[in-house]
Amino acid sequence: MSHVSPVSSDGQIMEPTLRDLSEPLIDHEEGQLFLNEAFKIIVEEVFCKGTDVKQKVCEWKEPDELAQQLDLQLRDTGEPQGRLLQRVRDVAKYSIKTSHPHFFNQQFGGVDYHSLAGRFLTEALNTNLGRMIPEDLDEKIELSKSLGAVPFFVSCTSGTTVQGAFDPLDSIADVCNKHDLWMHVDAAWGGSVLFSKQHKHLMKGADRANSVAWNPHKMLVAGLQCSVLLLKDTTNLLKQCHSAKASYLFQQDKFYDVNLDIGDKSVQCSRKVDCLKLWLMWKAVGSTGLEERVDKAFLHVRYLVEQMKKRDGFLLLREPEFVNVCFWFIPPSLRGREGNADYQNRLAKVAPIIKERMMKQGTMMVGYQPLGNKVNFFRVTVFSPLISHKDLDFFLDEIERLGKDL
Numbered sequence: 001m002s003h004v005s006p007v008s009s010d011g012q013i014m015e016p017t018l019r020d021l022s023e024p025l026i027d028h029e030e031g032q033l034f035l036n037e038a039f040k041i042i043v044e045e046v047f048c049k050g051t052d053v054k055q056k057v058c059e060w061k062e063p064d065e066l067a068q069q070l071d072l073q074l075r076d077t078g079e080p081q082g083r084l085l086q087r088v089r090d091v092a093k094y095s096i097k098t099s100h101p102h103f104f105n106q107q108f109g110g111v112d113y114h115s116l117a118g119r120f121l122t123e124a125l126n127t128n129l130g131r132m133i134p135e136d137l138d139e140k141i142e143l144s145k146s147l148g149a150v151p152f153f154v155s156c157t158s159g160t161t162v163q164g165a166f167d168p169l170d171s172i173a174d175v176c177n178k179h180d181l182w183m184h185v186d187a188a189w190g191g192s193v194l195f196s197k198q199h200k201h202l203m204k205g206a207d208r209a210n211s212v213a214w215n216p217h218k219m220l221v222a223g224l225q226c227s228v229l230l231l232k233d234t235t236n237l238l239k240q241c242h243s244a245k246a247s248y249l250f251q252q253d254k255f256y257d258v259n260l261d262i263g264d265k266s267v268q269c270s271r272k273v274d275c276l277k278l279w280l281m282w283k284a285v286g287s288t289g290l291e292e293r294v295d296k297a298f299l300h301v302r303y304l305v306e307q308m309k310k311r312d313g314f315l316l317l318r319e320p321e322f323v324n325v326c327f328w329f330i331p332p333s334l335r336g337r338e339g340n341a342d343y344q345n346r347l348a349k350v351a352p353i354i355k356e357r358m359m360k361q362g363t364m365m366v367g368y369q370p371l372g373n374k375v376n377f378f379r380v381t382v383f384s385p386l387i388s389h390k391d392l393d394f395f396l397d398e399i400e401r402l403g404k405d406l
């Protein structure tokens with residue numbers, strides 16, 4: 001380890017002594033020791049405890065308290081191994097356990113660009129089912145052309161964030177062909193259905209798209225982040241768009257095929273090999289293993305919906321098309337009061353309070369949101385390969401427990 005300050009016999013960090021910079025700054029033996037210990041902690045905290053149904057999904061602390069606990073401050077002097085290992089343990093402990101069977105959220109990193117960017121001609125949406133209506137899209141394109149606009153791109157979605165809706169790709173491809181428009185499919189969430197013989201029909205027509213985006217870090221739970229952009233193009237479009245031809249970086253007169261140098265195709269330069277995670281996972285479980293994960297998710301959604309229908313207080317927004325189950329929990333005090341003037345306002349407050357309670361108690365994680373004129377409702381996504389019927393029963397019991405007094 002570099003820059004580790006000496007520690008006195010009573011465990012205090014001593015003032016750093018000046019080091020001889022002509023000597024190696026890194027002690028490999030010490031580094032190896034640290035990594036061995038750190039991996040043990042990661043296996044214990046992240047892989048074992050983080051997926052253990054008896055453990056919490058989230059260890060809630062107020063942000064100020066957490067900042068203190070983690071000692072976020074950076075100092076001139078480094079820390080001894082023992083303390084660093086405690087930091088590894090703390091970071092694992094206070095992170096949300098996204099692989100826990102009671103983590104019912106969709107995985108995403110950063111903002112949901114989908115809602116920020118909006119969809120081309122958003123009005124062409126069937127608002128009840130969340131799907132694009134191709135005939136309406138066609139009309140809107142004609143209309144925008146007649147107003148002097150030059151449409152060039154249609155962004156379809158396979159598996160929308162909230163409702164899990166799939167746009168009818170084949171019919172949209174016809175519209176795109178007719179108007180010579182680039183057809184993109186945002187299959188970040190739903191793209192994994194292609195592994196399933198039973199469910200791949202949801203993306204019928206995807207092969208006609210010009211580009212498809214897919215996030216294996218969502219439904220297939222590859223480590224964040226693992227995103228794929230598939231292009232039909234065979235003209236080396238990425239190179240045409242992004243290549244800066246920096247002569248100080250990418251020489252063309254190397255001894256091997258320089259087409260293998262892909263750095264000049266990307267917007268960024270230094271990046272991790274994100275595809276390695278997908279490749280290794282695919283190698284490990286095979287296409288059949290990935291298919292099973294998708295099929296299992298659909299089966300569990302069916303189970304969850306059947307159970308919801310048997311209980312009082314669970315109101316589905318719609319029958320799920322994918323693995324998103326959108327529903328309101330109507331607490332006993334609101335049941336049968338749909339006609340009251342303050343009903344929607346009161347219902348809107350239910351999901352945020354239940355969410356706060358579940359996070360503070362660390363029992364599970366599930367998201368909620370409003371949609372158009374529909375007030376806050378929960379959206380549970382069922383895709384964890386670890387999940388069992390018991391976890392779904394727990395989910396429903398827990399919503400009831402946390403919301404029964406509201």
Ligand SMILES: Cc1ncc(COP(=O)(O)O)c(C=O)c1O
Nearest residue numbers: 108109114159160161186188189
């Ligand atoms: C349909 C869809 N597209 C794109 C994204 C963005 O995903 P990420 O930020 O993980 O790349 C999301 C995230 O929820 C999504 O649901």
